[in-house]
Amino acid sequence: MTGGWDLAAASDQQIVAWAQDGAELAFRELVRRYQRPVFSLIYRMVRDRETAEDLAQETFIKVLNAIDSYRPEHKFSSWIFKIANNAAIDHLRRRDPDLLSLDGAPDAVSADRQEATSLQVRDLGESPLDELQARELGSHIETAIARLRPEYRACIMLRHVEGRAYEEIAAILDLPLGTVKTYIHRARAELRDMLGSLRD
């Protein structure tokens, strides 16, 4: 029973308000709405289904347990994507300490400087993937996306799969707007090159 609520038609803000009032149905609706976007983002970042599921679960638990602290002037999607992206990046850093410099030196203030001071991710296309993952992530475009640097990958996913505005992506990734535009531009250029070679 929804008590007269139209969960499917309600905005995120309204659903969150109901969740803050202790309605379990509202919690379920938030999970239903965001489980695929959040899981997809994390899965493409960590490229391991089991790990992605654990991290997605952690993301939701963190967000929903802190639902009282959510302020409606911010977009709920930005909040949950930010936590999901941070969870994925933290996992990558824990798994491979070399990725500590993934974002470049702390004092790097430009995209060029960040790129110059960061390490490239190892070629994930060469990693052994199980059959399911190979099927899911094995297409040319998925292979190419997997070879992007994680921050490029996150930008491309948020822009082209989730359809987020540049401003929202900047807010999610804590990056300046210009950096996001540059990352997306470079990511698309890299994808174009990789897909050309993969098709050959």
Next chain:
Amino acid sequence: MTRDPVQDPNAPRIPDDDPETDRLLAGVGRFSPQRGFEDRVVGRVRVPPPHWVRSLRDQVRGLTSGVTGWTVLATFSLATAAAWASVAVVGARYTTEIGAVWSQGGRQLVRVLRQDVLERLFPVLASVGTGIGEWLRSVVGLDMQTAAIGYGAVILVCAVALRWLTAEPHKTRGPVDAAS
């Protein structure tokens, strides 16, 4: 204001102007977690109680904040004293009416209760109660109304005295507290 240090001269004004890449990216979809993901998440989330429950709880917390054992004792003593005093006042004011009710059936009822319940089931308790009553009468030498008022007053005075003696001095908010 957000600093925007990156202005790549090669970046196009509209980055999404490459139809071929757009077409490929349009085919990139979402993945689904394993079945039961929603239940697993909700099972580990602390769903807060409804707003009215939290509001009520906050109000009760506000009322009971600062309550100590002595506060409880003082309240209990006050309530007991008030009850005894009420009984005494009502008894003194309506002595005739109470006496009439008592003579019409109350005395009979009490006698039955005493004989059938107390004296049969709790003979020892009844004898002890009688003994205490007689002892109290012989020692205090007062009628029951005066004894009740005196009892309530003694409890109240004792509780207030204990509360006053054991109350902690008020803390002055110093500069360290204020800063924190």
